[in-house]
Amino acid sequence: MQLTEQEQKMVSHLRKQHNGWRTNRVVIVVAAVIMLGQGIRLVWSGQSDLGILYCALSFGFFSYTLGSWTGRPEFYLLLRLIEEKGQASKTLPSSGAQDQG
DSSP states (O other), X not given: OOOOHHHHHHHHXXXXXXXXXXXXXXXXXXXXXXXXXXXXXXXXXXXXHHHHHHHHHHHHHHHHHHHTTTOOHHHHHHHHHHHHHHHHHHHSOOSOOOOOO
């Protein structure tokens, strides 16, 4: 399978985005923990509206991150298919002639 230059750039972008999620998810979890702590502190100090907002946002971050912990499955499947097609085309003869029998 031959990809054009533009398609190769798109695949490279998808691969970077898929691999970058590993770092992003840790950052999101740490930020959610900090936000949850701040929310609890605000609730205890009497600013319950803002504290509840912080807690709700932190739970939203947690649920988003845990729900997509391994990344977007469509990216993973697409990248895997492209890699398999690329490996298969390297092992097959590229003469273009097919058996006519």
